[in-house]
Amino acid sequence: MAACGGQGGPADGARAAEPSESASPAPSAGVPAEPGPALGMCGSVTDAELAATTEITLPLTAVRDTVGCQWDVGLVDLGSHVSFTWYRGSPIGRERAIDGAVGRVVQDVTVAGQPGFSSQADSSLCEVGVQYGADFFLWSVSYGVDEPSPPTGGVCDVAMTLATMTAERAG
Numbered sequence: 001m002a003a004c005g006g007q008g009g010p011a012d013g014a015r016a017a018e019p020s021e022s023a024s025p026a027p028s029a030g031v032p033a034e035p036g037p038a039l040g041m042c043g044s045v046t047d048a049e050l051a052a053t054t055e056i057t058l059p060l061t062a063v064r065d066t067v068g069c070q071w072d073v074g075l076v077d078l079g080s081h082v083s084f085t086w087y088r089g090s091p092i093g094r095e096r097a098i099d100g101a102v103g104r105v106v107q108d109v110t111v112a113g114q115p116g117f118s119s120q121a122d123s124s125l126c127e128v129g130v131q132y133g134a135d136f137f138l139w140s141v142s143y144g145v146d147e148p149s150p151p152t153g154g155v156c157d158v159a160m161t162l163a164t165m166t167a168e169r170a171g
Contacts, residue, residue: 141162
């Protein structure tokens with residue numbers, strides 16, 4: 001998981017210990033929620049698609065593992081980064097609550113018919129989480145000093161585009 005975390009990323013160790021607050025109804029006690037669909041490596045988004053969508057001009061280095069991918073430009077805590085994380089059997093409400101607790105603007109979204117949320121810290125950081133049964137995935141996009149502004153439409157449009165690609169390709 002360390003490879004998927006990062007500045008403002010979803011895999012920070014503190015996030016796992018936070019209490020749960022659900023953005024959608026929790027399954028009935030004793031009744032397990034259905035698992036979500038299979039998601040391809042890196043949310044079924046290629047490096048070329050990611051580069052075209054984010055318009056980050058410096059080369060992105062990718063790290064991939066069984067639960068996610070992270071692309072960054074290698075500037076520790078200052079550079080642009082993008083991450084995809086697939087949470088199996090984890091409540092999306094916990095992630096949403098943490099984002100709200102740290103002062104981000106959190107909104108409900110629907111992506112390819114699935115419920116979720118977007119979370120924006122400022123004009124350079126946005127996360128979009130999408131729920132599937134007991135699972136959810138999260139795209140996190142952050143523009144650093146190397147890319148002072150996201151493409152036209154803003155950082156949440158970039159994160160939403162990536163989330164839509166993943167949701168539409170889920171199988």
